[in-house]
Structures are given as C-alpha cells and as structure tokens.
Amino acid sequence: MPKRPTDHPADAASARNSSPASKPVLPPSPDTPTALLGNLTPSQFMRRYWQKKPLLIRQAIPDVEAPLSRDAFFELADRDEVEARLITHLRNKWQLEHGPFAPDELPSVKQRAWTLLVQGVDLYDDRARALLDRFRFVPDARLDDLMISYASDGGGVGPHFDSYDVFLLQVKGKRRWRISSQKDLTLQAGLPLKVLQNFEPEEEWLLEPGDMLYLPPHIAHDGIAEGECMTCSIGFRAPSASELTAQFLYHLAERGESAGNRGTLYRDPQQPAVERPAELPAALVERVGAILAAVKWKEQDIASFLGSYLSEPKPTVVFDPPHKPLSEARFIAQASKLGLRLDRKTNLLYNRRFFFVNGEEMSLNGTKKWLFDLANHRCMSAKRFVTLSHDSSMTARLHEWYRAGWIQVGELA
Numbered sequence: 478m479p480k481r482p483t484d485h486p487a488d489a490a491s492a493r494n495s496s497p498a499s500k501p502v503l504p505p506s507p508d509t510p511t512a513l514l515g516n517l518t519p520s521q522f523m524r525r526y527w528q529k530k531p532l533l534i535r536q537a538i539p540d541v542e543a544p545l546s547r548d549a550f551f552e553l554a555d556r557d558e559v560e561a562r563l564i565t566h567l568r569n570k571w572q573l574e575h576g577p578f579a580p581d582e583l584p585s586v587k588q589r590a591w592t593l594l595v596q597g598v599d600l601y602d603d604r605a606r607a608l609l610d611r612f613r614f615v616p617d618a619r620l621d622d623l624m625i626s627y628a629s630d631g632g633g634v635g636p637h638f639d640s641y642d643v644f645l646l647q648v649k650g651k652r653r654w655r656i657s658s659q660k661d662l663t664l665q666a667g668l669p670l671k672v673l674q675n676f677e678p679e680e681e682w683l684l685e686p687g688d689m690l691y692l693p694p695h696i697a698h699d700g701i702a703e704g705e706c707m708t709c710s711i712g713f714r715a716p717s718a719s720e721l722t723a724q725f726l727y728h729l730a731e732r733g734e735s736a737g738n739r740g741t742l743y744r745d746p747q748q749p750a751v752e753r754p755a756e757l758p759a760a761l762v763e764r765v766g767a768i769l770a771a772v773k774w775k776e777q778d779i780a781s782f783l784g785s786y787l788s789e790p791k792p793t794v795v796f797d798p799p800h801k802p803l804s805e806a807r808f809i810a811q812a813s814k815l816g817l818r819l820d821r822k823t824n825l826l827y828n829r830r831f832f833f834v835n836g837e838e839m840s841l842n843g844t845k846k847w848l849f850d851l852a853n854h855r856c857m858s859a860k861r862f863v864t865l866s867h868d869s870s871m872t873a874r875l876h877e878w879y880r881a882g883w884i885q886v887g888e889l890a
C-alpha cells in the first residue's frame with residue numbers, strides 16, 4: 478500500500494525504532510513540590526486528589542513537545558501490532574474503525590471532527606516512554622500506558638467516562654475539556670463507542686500545550702479540539718474484581734498450587750445407573766464443591782500472581798534481541814563504560830522475596846542490591862555496574878536479559 482509522504486522522514490523512521498531521547502527526567506520524589514502537579518508534592522497530590530477529585534494543572538510541563546510529529550504518529554497507526562482507532566463524528570453520527578490505517582485510509586487533516594487514537598505509544602517510542610516515566614510517583618503496578626490522540630478541528634471521542642485514573646496532557650494545539658461529576662452515567666444505546674446519553678458539564682477549560690487535567694474514574698468528560706491538536710493520556714490500570722479472581726484461580730491451577738487437591742481426580746464410585754442421563758447429578762455438584770472448598774492459598778501466592786500478571790507484557794509486545802549480540806565479556810566491558818537501561822517494553826517489579834520480569838517470577842536470593850536499583854531507576858550507571866560486576870551471577874543474568882532484548886547497553890536511548 479502506498480505510504481503517506483512525510484514532512485518529517487526522520488521522525489517517521491524513529492517511530493519505527495525509537496526516537497532519540499534526551500536525559501530522562503526522573504519522577505519527582507514524594508515530598509518535593511513539582512510543576513507537574515501544580516506545585517503540589519506527589520504525596521499531597523495522592524492524598525488530596527488521587528482517586529478523589531479532578532485537578533487542572535496549568536503548565537504542568539512547560540515547553541512540552543509531542544513525542545511524535547503528526548506524520549510519525551500516522552505512520553505508527555499503520556503498523557499491524559499497534560492498537561489504533563479512528564473515530565469520526567459527521568452529521569451527528571459516531572463511527573469507529575479499528576486500525577491499522579494506511580495513510581490513504583485516514584481522512585484529510587483538513588476534514589473536521591475526526592480523531593485517531595493509538596494505545597501504548599510508550600512501547601514504540603522512547604520519548605513517549607520517558608513521558609510516562611514522569612508519573613512513576615504512582616507504583617509501576619498501576620501504570621498502564623501512554624495513549625496519544627490526534628484530532629482535527631472539532632474532533633473528540635464524545636462525552637464519556639472511564640473506569641480508570643487518567644492524566645490528560647495537552648502536547649500540541651488546543652482542546653476544550655468539559656467535565657461533570659454527574660451520577661447519571663447512562664450510555665447512548667446502539668453506538669459503536671461509549672457516549673453518555675445526558676452530559677451535564679459543570680466545569681470547562683481550554684487546555685493549551687503543557688496544560689494537564691487529572692481525572693479520577695467515573696468523572697464524565699468531553700474534550701473537543703479547537704484547531705488540530707494532540708493529547709497524551711497517561712492511564713492507570715484498574716483490573717476488575719472478576720478479572721483478578723479469574724486470573725488468580727487460573728494462576729493457582731497452572732502452578733498446581735491448589736493445595737489440598739494436589740493429584741485429586743474426580744471420582745464417583747457410588748454413581749448409580751440413571752434413567753435421565755441429561756440430569757446433572759447432585760452428588761457431582763457436592764463433590765466438586767468439596768474440591769473447590771479445599772483450594773487454599775497464602776499471601777505469597779497472591780503476590781506471585783500479581784507480580785507475574787502485572788509484569789506480563791501486552792500480547793502484541795515483541796522484544797528486539799540484538800542482531801549480533803556481544804559476548805558476555807564484551808557486554809561486561811561495554812556496560813562498564815556506558816551503563817545499562819531497561820528496554821522501554823520491559824516490566825520489572827519486585828517484593829520482599831521475588832522479582833518479576835516480563836511475566837516471569839524469580840527468587841531474589843542474593844540479587845537484591847542491583848535488582849532494586851535497576852527496577853526503580855530503569856537504568857544502571859556504568860559506575861554502579863563496575864562496582865557490582867565482580868558478581869558473576871549478576872553479569873550472567875544481565876547478559877541473558879540483554880540477549881533477550883530486555884535490557885540495552887547505554888543509560889540513554
């Protein structure tokens with residue numbers, strides 16, 4: 478399919494690989510006031526606003542730049558593995574299409590009232606990942622992804638509510654946000670997307686580049702572009718109780734840890750012959766009830782499940798191992814000069830006894846020192862690497878991760 482001619486060929490290429498990132502901006506420490514949160518400290522923000530009430534922050538990131546140019550963004554939406562949606566609102570009719578979108582499948586940027594949304598841009602672009610990292614005053618286990626939307630004049634996704642917390646950061650152009658704490662969250666029936674039936678805005682702001690709006694779950698909102706614009710949504714995951722229950726039970730069963738039932742097979746030596754074969758036997762229900770009642774778990778099983786589940790990469794994630802990997806000796810020499818960083822797609826969590834990397838659980842035995850730093854900073858300086866490199870189990874493990882494409886040599890992308 479023909480490619481859209483790009484204004485920024487370099488940016489288009491960078492969207493495919495990774496864009497050059499400058500020195501990462503570290504997340505603010507819990508007790509330091511930060512412009513990102515309107516000069517509140519992260520601790521104050523979490524106490525007063527997180528999951529409680531909206532907050533408008535003017536110039537949260539002054540001089541912010543969109544992680545991708547418009548053309549690089551459109552190119553990203555053309556990739557098979559990327560989750561992209563196109564929403565149009567023409568003659569009062571909402572339409573939703575799922576990507577990938579070849580450039581000639583997108584409306585002209587001169588056409589009004591359409592928006593293109595791409596989920597998980599942090600997985601494809603280092604600048605997007607760096608932007609997401611500024612929000613790591615919230616635990617990684619809660620951080621979901623960075624979505625970018627491009628909208629032509631008048632574009633938006635309609636008044637709706639989300640079930641998760643979100644920071645809506647304006648990175649290009651202007652968008653008018655209207656919000657409401659209304660209790661009526663009835664959706665219009667028969668539409669391909671979630672649009673509220675009765676939206677009664679209570680507050681309204683025009684956001685300019687660098688401005689940001691924090692919304693807790695279930696606050697009704699509607700953002701309409703005034704001229705073309707781009708917005709980054711930093712979203713947090715909020716798995717439902719039923720998702721967690723189903724996944725936890727699956728995890729227990731997979732690990733054969735449904736203690737009390739190990740090796741148990743269903744048995745029915747007392748089953749009489751029946752006249753009504755379609756009838757579910759009451760004894761079967763009773764017996765399975767006893768098997769389920771014997772399922773037991775400990776707190777560590779819950780931690781193991783959460784660590785593995787929440788560090789599992791999204792299904793579309795594919796790591797890019799190095800084409801010509803360095804030998805372990807060369808890797809150590811390079812890391813001693815340049816340090817290391819986690820790949821932008823790598824998820825690394827830990828608790829007191831285990832760490833979880835990209836869905837795999839491993840025992841912490843003896844690894845604590847370097848692992849905690851790497852997980853919390855997402856990089857390791859050359860100096861730190863040299864200090865720790867006498868530990869051959871650490872260098873061997875890091876070399877293994879490097880070969881898998883989970884970490885890279887060099888602190889900066």
Ligand code: SIN
Nearest residue numbers: 626633634700708710
């Ligand atoms: C958008 O960026 O257009 C939508 C983001 C949202 O409302 O959650």
Ligand code: CO
Nearest residue numbers: 637638639698
């Ligand atoms: Co929303």
